[in-house]
Amino acid sequence: FPAVVGAVENEQNDLSELNLSKSFLSNDTKSGEDIDIDDSASDKVVNNELNSCFLDMVETLAKQAPTTILQVKLLVKELQRINLLWDELCLGTLVQHHSDFTKRLSQLETEVTKVKNNANLSSEDKEKLIKEKHRIIFEPIVYVLEQLNQVTSAKPETPHEVSFQTKFQSNITDVIDKLKNPANPEIPQESWAPLKQFQIRLQQKVNKRTSYILKMSDISPVLAELKNTVITMPGLHTNQRTVRVTIKSVENNVAILPTKTRPKKLVFYGSDGKAYTYLFKGLEDLHLDERIMQLLSITNTMMARDSENNDNQTYRARHYSVIPLGPRSGLISWVDNVTPLFALYKRWQNREAAI
Numbered sequence: 001f002p003a004v005v006g007a008v009e010n011e012q013n014d015l016s017e018l019n020l021s022k023s024f025l026s027n028d029t030k031s032g033e034d035i036d037i038d039d040s041a042s043d044k045v046v047n048n049e050l051n052s053c054f055l056d057m058v059e060t061l062a063k064q065a066p067t068t069i070l071q072v073k074l075l076v077k078e079l080q081r082i083n084l085l086w087d088e089l090c091l092g093t094l095v096q097h098h099s100d101f102t103k104r105l106s107q108l109e110t111e112v113t114k115v116k117n118n119a120n121l122s123s124e125d126k127e128k129l130i131k132e133k134h135r136i137i138f139e140p141i142v143y144v145l146e147q148l149n150q151v152t153s154a155k156p157e158t159p160h161e162v163s164f165q166t167k168f169q170s171n172i173t174d175v176i177d178k179l180k181n182p183a184n185p186e187i188p189q190e191s192w193a194p195l196k197q198f199q200i201r202l203q204q205k206v207n208k209r210t211s212y213i214l215k216m217s218d219i220s221p222v223l224a225e226l227k228n229t230v231i232t233m234p235g236l237h238t239n240q241r242t243v244r245v246t247i248k249s250v251e252n253n254v255a256i257l258p259t260k261t262r263p264k265k266l267v268f269y270g271s272d273g274k275a276y277t278y279l280f281k282g283l284e285d286l287h288l289d290e291r292i293m294q295l296l297s298i299t300n301t302m303m304a305r306d307s308e309n310n311d312n313q314t315y316r317a318r319h320y321s322v323i324p325l326g327p328r329s330g331l332i333s334w335v336d337n338v339t340p341l342f343a344l345y346k347r348w349q350n351r352e353a354a355i
Contacts, residue, residue, distance in 0.1 A: 235321025
């Protein structure tokens, strides 16, 4: 998995984050920008070398087990597809930049008022200046929306993507057009209204009860049709089992947890007839979680050996498998019959609010 994930990451763009261009974040040149650029260039070189290593590893493994590598690459690619669906990508991006957007709206309104109150400017000069300020201040917003439009206007490959384009693609282009070509630049709220309505529509769709249960055949037909693979079940250690368990099929129902990052609950059916449940998390780096689980596993091994030598009671920490599938997503083995601490906190919070 790690080798294939690294190779696949090298072949496709990371859509988990759409950040404002650095040139748009500030009108002033910050001291230390050169250092940031140098660091970025250095990181890029390291990443290129690492990606090259991953590609070489996958190429070598593909010669030994071509079917396995092909199927694992397909699985990783499709999981990364459903990591962030187009509606989640758009809404998440708008929410992420909401505070910056509103600040720019307020800034433009202030600038428009200043220009209108400037007695030294003619009406024609005021109109030109307001239009130019509108373009400059809203340019970062247009940049983000154009990035979203570029992603979501691509040829749809799933029914979910087709549905998104039918319902929302015209909204995105309309918002961009209104911001780039305002009918009344002196009234920023008119240019802002389509963007606000678009975000409300997305929020309403995401908050619908039906949005918390998706069909795999809708969001990834390839995974829905995956049958009798040679892919080893993620997170199962072969040294603990005499028979290697592989993925036989994928459950069609996908539950979405109603939390901030909207993780997806996936079920893989194994060749041993059992169902294996995972929480597929996006927008989070799970490498630290993976290291913590490895630490707990090593600790358990050390405690078990100490118990054998001293006849003491064995202390064991419960842990679970964490499989990173890139810098911003991964699978976590689902632990049944437990109550999350956050759920207890949420119940207490709701009870206190009711009192």
